[in-house]
Amino acid sequence: MKGYKFRLQKLLDIRIDIEEEYKRKFQQAQSIKEEVENRLDSLKTNYDKYNTVNSKDSIIDRKIKNQYLIALNSSIESTASELRDKEEAVEEVRLDLTQKQIERKTVEHLKEKSLQSFIKEQNLIEQKANDEFALYGFIRNINKKS
Known part of the structure; x- marks a missing residue:
């Protein structure tokens, strides 16, 4: 609109920039969480793959497999804990993003x-x-008629 100037335009521009920054942070946190989820799925797949007992395996092979399964289980637990942390971080960034959107709106x-x-x-x-x-x-028409 010609002649219209919004006095708080700089504030609006700043809030839009901040919202965009939080969108990027959210996407980054989401991608990190997805990487941890993929790692956890991979560990679980390996655990399921090597969790079978084969009677043809020697005692040494069974012990090695058992130690590997213990290590995998430990990794699964730590990765699951890390995933919970990442989910909390994503939720925190999501709440911040929602607040920034409200401020912009x-x-x-x-x-x-x-x-x-x-x-x-x-x-x-x-x-x-x-x-x-x-x-x-x-008035001009009235004056002309008179």
Whole structure:
């Protein structure tokens, strides 16, 4: 709209930039969480793969497999703990992002209200001018008839 200037535009721009930054942080936290999930799935797959007992294996092979399964189990537990931490971090960033979106939308709402008020004011000014022109035209027509 010509002649309209939102006084809080810099604030709105800052809030938009902050929201974009938090969107990037959220995406980064989400991708890190997905990497940990993939690692956990891989460990569980390996555990399931080597958890079978084969009667043809020697005692040494069984002991080695048992030690490997213990190590895998330990890794699964630590990765599951890490996954819970990453899920909490993602949730925390999600809440921050939601708050930043609310802050941005608040200023955008103020901008919309201000713009509507400006348009309404401009329409009133235009309507007054049109009414004056119509009144002058009416008076001129009356003077011509007289």
